Amino acid sequence: MKPIYQRIADDLREQIADGSLPPGGKLPTEADLREKYGTSARSTVRQGLSLLVNEGLIVPRRAKGYFVREMRPLVYRPQSKFRRRPPEVDIYTHLLVSEGDERRPSQDIEVSIVEASTTVRSRLQLKSTDLVAVRRRTRRLDGEAYNLNDSYAALSLVEGSEWMMPTDVARGTNQVLAELGKELVRALDEIYVRMPTPEEVRRLQLGPGTPVAEHVVTTFAADDSPVQVTINVVPGDRHVIVYERVKDPDDFEQRPRSNWGAE
């Protein structure tokens, strides 16, 4: 026999899945559920509801009730059209534009000097005593944060340059790095999926049960030395990452058994 709180969660989850509790809809109150399941200790009912909260399915609103989380406001936009040219990785195309909506983009930029975290240090191949500069950006659409974008570079490289100005750099910070003799020619991308830290919850105004993707881009100069590490953090409930691939005929010859797509 399953515990009561799990039965509560299972029943409600199913009602959400089959649409009898639609997005935005109101769930029974704790008191309703207490009665319905004959349990009547609030904690048992709350335990069941908290499961759904942590799955990101419902949100409690103080003094109002529990509500089914609204569908993600995402319209994914496939990349243009079939291309002969090789697959462009069009990752983190931000797809928040609901048809016809005009949303005002804005960003905060903040630059500071810090000790490198392990993540950054290992990718930039720094000694533990080296300092790094960090360019922190919080990007918003209509005030809603949708992306944290923190770039790290060795302080010795960017000190005194425009890279450290906490303002928009019209020609791009990568151009600034090129002028410093470090043109970026290669990038290594890593994507992690995890729950957010409390700081990320605050900066991105995340609801409960919302995981994030952490996209770490390490960029290299022509001599293969790492120049910059950029850490993007995007909320799982506000993004879909989309890109398109075209089959490379060479690829087919080189790896005849490749199960492209299914693999």
Add this chain to the structure above:
Amino acid sequence: MKPIYQRIADDLREQIADGSLPPGGKLPTEADLREKYGTSARSTVRQGLSLLVNEGLIVPRRAKGYFVREMRPLVYRPQSKFRRRPPEVDIYTHLLVSEGDERRPSQDIEVSIVEASTTVRSRLQLKSTDLVAVRRRTRRLDGEAYNLNDSYAALSLVEGSEWMMPTDVARGTNQVLAELGKELVRALDEIYVRMPTPEEVRRLQLGPGTPVAEHVVTTFAADDSPVQVTINVVPGDRHVIVYERVKDPDDFEQRPRSNWGAE
């Protein structure tokens, strides 16, 4: 004044972050914390601990205590070397090979006929009455599940073909589709980040606080008709998605302001 349960969570979280509670280390017991914070209702202490559980930082082990979650057993393997050739999207390279480990791969395959979910139906451009075949694979390394890989295709296309055999198809299912007149030439990739469903928790043996990435690959034939939808679900704690990009000189001309990497 912050609630007690939040102070408990904050204090422990900090100790985990600064290493005084190392991965695999044992946390104070509920009774210890009850005493330390002078609260002494178990529920308060448990509420604090459950925050950390849902953040994926700790795991409770029945009758033993709470433990800091072990580091992800990931060794990320950067793609070979600098390439003149355009960026290959080497996504979902499964990087579970800790140096020197030999891990035995295995998979279950199960084929059935179902009604198409909304996700599948819209991508395959099916009518709601159309049936689809699904080829479900659970992939394991040393018995540990690390990937769910479910492929969907219109039943009318694959019925009676080798695609529907619940066994390994040596030449690849994509080759089977090609022989059916549907060579796959293009793919659209979407990646979502979310909490797992209970079924996914079961199939992937996920711990609490573990989000998943859902990688949806829609593949198209030369006439631009969608042929197959593959849904990969990978646990956030057992994967890192890695790929490499090389700067395309054309790209630089076409989009001079592109902030490649930082963007």
Add this chain to the structure above:
DNA sequence: AAGTGGTCTAGACCACGCA
């Protein structure tokens, strides 16, 4: 004022792992 969820109290019995 009534109803909601947020926090907390002070217990209870159970299943499980270990010495």
Add this chain to the structure above:
DNA sequence: GCGTGGTCTAGACCACTTA
């Protein structure tokens, strides 16, 4: 047998929203 976390009881006071 003892200590651990898992589940549950039966309340309390609070902050906040809505009527």
